Amino acid sequence: MSGAGVQFEGEAPVAGEEPQATATLAAVAEAAGVSASTVSKVLNGRSDVSPGTRARVQDLLREHGYRRRGGGARQAPLLDLVFHELESAWAMEVIRGVENVARAERLGVVLSESAGRLTPGQTWVEDVLARRPAGVILVLSDLSADQRAQFTGRGIPFVVLDPAGDLAEDVPSIGATNWQGGLAATRHLVGLGHRRIGVVGGPPSMMCSRARIDGYRAALGVAGLPVDPELIREGDFHHEAGYAAGRELLSLPDRPTAVFTGNDLQALGLYEAARELGLRIPDDLSVVGFDDLPVARWIGPPLTTVRQPLTEMAEAAARLVLDLGRGRDPVTRRVELATSLVTRNSTAPPPER
Numbered sequence: 001m002s003g004a005g006v007q008f009e010g011e012a013p014v015a016g017e018e019p020q021a022t023a024t025l026a027a028v029a030e031a032a033g034v035s036a037s038t039v040s041k042v043l044n045g046r047s048d049v050s051p052g053t054r055a056r057v058q059d060l061l062r063e064h065g066y067r068r069r070g071g072g073a074r075q076a077p078l079l080d081l082v083f084h085e086l087e088s089a090w091a092m093e094v095i096r097g098v099e100n101v102a103r104a105e106r107l108g109v110v111l112s113e114s115a116g117r118l119t120p121g122q123t124w125v126e127d128v129l130a131r132r133p134a135g136v137i138l139v140l141s142d143l144s145a146d147q148r149a150q151f152t153g154r155g156i157p158f159v160v161l162d163p164a165g166d167l168a169e170d171v172p173s174i175g176a177t178n179w180q181g182g183l184a185a186t187r188h189l190v191g192l193g194h195r196r197i198g199v200v201g202g203p204p205s206m207m208c209s210r211a212r213i214d215g216y217r218a219a220l221g222v223a224g225l226p227v228d229p230e231l232i233r234e235g236d237f238h239h240e241a242g243y244a245a246g247r248e249l250l251s252l253p254d255r256p257t258a259v260f261t262g263n264d265l266q267a268l269g270l271y272e273a274a275r276e277l278g279l280r281i282p283d284d285l286s287v288v289g290f291d292d293l294p295v296a297r298w299i300g301p302p303l304t305t306v307r308q309p310l311t312e313m314a315e316a317a318a319r320l321v322l323d324l325g326r327g328r329d330p331v332t333r334r335v336e337l338a339t340s341l342v343t344r345n346s347t348a349p350p351p352e353r
């Protein structure tokens with residue numbers, strides 16, 4: 001690429017606009033103290049530009065009122081949906097919600113996984129920049145500051161669904177009332193008469209997990225019950241973690257009579273642990289999950305759980321990212337949808353001892 005005409009990747013010149021664009025880019029390059037090719041790299045979202053240089057160039061482009069020729073490169077009729085892990089029924093509920101909106105908008109959906117990382121790798125970012133989708137939805141993930149700058153520089157909007165960490169103030173997100181859900185689950189068990197209530201949370205690094213545990217603590221505090229550290233376990237939101245934590249909790253000399261698990265998959269693991277130890281649900285042990293996946297209705301006994309409106313959350317995320325891409329300014333960029341307790345047959349008053 002030469003600096004003379006500053007030809008952009010994937011863009012054709014528009015008659016009558018070349019001199020103005022070249023002059024603007026030359027002025028930006030001179031003011032930033034970089035070459036015209038570096039300015040072009042910033043405009044094209046290339047990764048081989050330092051964060052400081054990228055931010056300086058983007059500020060100057062805005063100051064000079066630069067606009068891409070012909071209104072910019074054409075976006076692909078796609079939504080990019082990236083999971084930090086793509087392996088459970090939980091993910092299927094999210095995919096269903098995004099597909100509902102994509103189908104109505106005549107868009108395709110590209111699925112990818114960040115292999116457990118909470119920030120996708122740069123190779124994925126470059127693939128997305130090459131695709132130029134209508135929007136990106138990151139599930140339990142986030143972008144680094146430099147990656148966000150790359151997306152913003154290319155005009156690709158993004159939304160975080162069910163944030164795992166504390167997001168920057170300007171990052172749009174869709175979440176759920178996790179604290180309220182943990183409170184409702186534990187309050188339900190307290191109301192049935194349970195006093196020894198265990199909990200199996202998710203990874204402590206995830207905000208949603210910490211909020212559910214905080215709701216559990218708050219419900220116990222309001223009821224005047226102590227928070228016993230011996231009854232608190234951490235998991236990873238998978239079946240195996242629920243099983244391992246369940247074996248530990250149910251093998252205690254003074255075992256809990258009820259357990260709140262941070263999600264339904266861990267509740268399934270707890271069911272297995274209880275069965276191996278000869279405990280009946282709900283006669284000997286009450287269990288409450290979180291998510292209300294379809295499997296919660298099918299297991300025996302059907303699981304009492306906190307419904308997290310995953311499909312609706314995904315639909316809201318897809319609509320928000322499309323609105324942002326269309327230049328619509330939403331009333332709020334931070335949305336939390338309500339959770340609700342769904343009572344089934346896995347909870348009952350504690351057994352008499």
